[in-house]
């Protein structure tokens with residue numbers, strides 16, 4: 001049987017956006033309240049409170065009304081002044097990409113770049129900070145999703161704090177799926193969103209903002225105001241007594257509310273554990289199938305995405321096409337430099353369930369064989385089952 005391209009797939013196992021939890025889908029159909037209705041203003045304040053609890057922040061986070069690329073660009077525009085020297089840490093496509101935004105706001109850009117199957121070494125950051133006392137801002141991507149690799153941001157954050165520089169963190173595809181919080185890594189701007197591990201649709205940014213980041217943005221004459229790129233415009237918008245700078249995305253906020261309830265009620269530790277277990281089972285399955293992981297060391301492999309190296313002679317796009325056509329299972333490709341070189345299996349929000357490791361390994365192994373490549377799917381499934389059963 002074949003699943004038509006024009007019909008919905010059976011299971012979407014991508015690295016975001018992911019299908020939303022059914023409770024989130026239902027919340028999206030709640031009444032679209034007028035934004036100045038007192039009921040909406042009180043609701044908005046309550047959602048910001050929930051986000052603050054989820055992010056374990058001592059200050060209120062900001063909701064920006066566009067998917068997290070808006071938040072990342074707004075972070076660069078708001079925090080970085082022409083007089084700053086930015087150290088951008090690039091271990092993948094997103095990390096590298098932030099440097100292009102940073103460069104728009106200051107000519108002084110330094111970079112540490114690793115091969116895209118490795119992670120940033122804190123010692124290299126320490127050395128760079130020691131030889132460049134002029135560094136005032138450091139930017140890092142926690143989980144560089146197109147590589148499925150994790151950077152040690154808590155360690156990096158401690159070094160940046162000791163240096164006295166500001167830290168900008170892209171935690172879009174890690175927050176909610178593993179232990180990470182803005183204050184754990186001492187981030188000044190910590191950007192994430194509901195569309196990855198929180199299992200809601202793309203459309204909003206959640207930003208953790210430190211008190212000194214507010215001060216720096218306010219003293220930056222070029223920080224956007226009266227703009228879609230502004231963080232400052234939203235400083236007091238959490239309050240039921242204060243106006244919104246423009247209309248918030250009411251339906252998306254309804255969805256975020258449900259996603260935060262799910263996360264807080266299940267318990268963050270339990271949520272992280274099912275992401276980690278699903279990833280462990282997928283990695284074990286892939287290895288036993290005869291495949292190699294993209295990350296150079298398993299220790300840096302993400303618990304929210306498993307990136308699998310494309311075997312020599314296999315057309316990666318054809319592999320994903322075959323998995324979808326035969327089994328109705330959708331995977332993510334690489335992006336930029338990793339495009340064509342790896343396939344990504346996402347474990348995010350509702351798809352962070354161990355049984356999806358089985359579906360992923362079966363679809364991947366079957367697709368490889370369909371393309372004439374050897375794959376020990378049976379061994380892969382047994383290995384994935386062993387990991388799942390050991391946790392039962």
Ligand SMILES: *Cc1c(COP(=O)(O)O)cnc(C)c1O
Nearest residue numbers: 016068069094143145170172173
């Ligand atoms: C998903 C993601 C973003 C947001 O980008 P979109 O792909 O446009 O949703 C930013 N940073 C990282 C690391 C991401 O995984």
